[in-house]
Amino acid sequence: MALVPKYLFPLVDVVEKTIPRGLRIRLQETLVRTGIYVKSAEILTLILLASILFGLLGILIAVVLGIDFLIPFLAGFFLPPIIFASYLFIMMERRIDAIEQGTPDFLRQIASLLRAGIGLETALEDVSRQGKGPLYDELKRAVMEIKIGRTFDDAMLSMGRRLKSETLDRTFRMIIEGRRAGGSLGDVIEAVAEDTRAVLALKRERKANVMMSVMFLVVAAIIAAPFALGMIMVYSAFIESLGKSNPLLGTAKIAAGGYIIIHSIIAGILIGIIMYGSARKGIKYAIPLAVLAFGIFYVIEKFGFIIIGSMAP
DSSP states (O other): OOOSOGGGHHHHHHHHHHSOHHHHHHHHHHHHHTTOOSOHHHHHHHHHHHHHHHHHHHHHHHHHHTSOSHHHHHHHHHHHHHHHHHHHHHHHHHHHHHHHHHHHHHHHHHHHHHHTTOOHHHHHHHHHHHOOSHHHHHHHHHHHHHHTTOOHHHHHHHHHHHHTOHHHHHHHHHHHHHHHHOSOHHHHHHHHHHHHHHHHHHHHHHHHHTHHHHHHHHHIIIIIHHHHHHHHHHHHHHHHHTTOOOTTHHHHHHHHHHHHHHHHHHHHHHHHHHHHSOSGGGHHHHHHHHHHHHHHHHHHHHHHHHHHHHHOO
């Protein structure tokens, strides 16, 4: 499916030749995992154009406000790729969550078909045809791989690796071991379904129990720290307006901005650890928190003195 108009095809070709092939393949695999069936070169072209546009918009805003244009330009230039990367990460996690939630019912269907005397590969094919959603899309791909010669074990393990879900990888490994051991595979899959359902229920319970801690980290990251440090910068500017210059004020602004970003990233990673037990999943919170927190700090630091001054009698 073409995402860009035809007059941009030459630019897409230039981007495709410039970006390393390995990077394009990894991005394409990520797009497929999130359900976006578009060429990676077209996505990169649109991101590049959006970065240039937002960078120029940042320069225009800086000129209108009479401030240094470097930070607005960099913020505008890097905003589209950050937003798109965050969107991909969030969509991928949502897709994995949807697959995990549907796994117990999917396993129950497989177990019922096995008890009816149908073979495992045939049962997988029948279920993949009847169901809809991301889990069944991945299952159709696994069934197709088995048909063209890939072994059942490799297809199932590859499906778990593609989805990057520890729960699904563990589930498929248990099914493979039960298949190798022989016996009643239907009973094994039924037990795996109950175990998976219990694990998912435990995850939901843990998420509900830690929401207060998560809210505290969010408030600290995007309200408390940016507001406190921003008001310190406003007070320093007020003292400087009285004729008492501070040679460390410029360095203090840089240090405060760096602290805000680092603090927000750490808060996001902690949220991932608290809610999911995984620092990797905290990245989807770390990036938006860092951008939002630094934006609040920048606005308070640049315009706080003017706003407070206009409110004074």
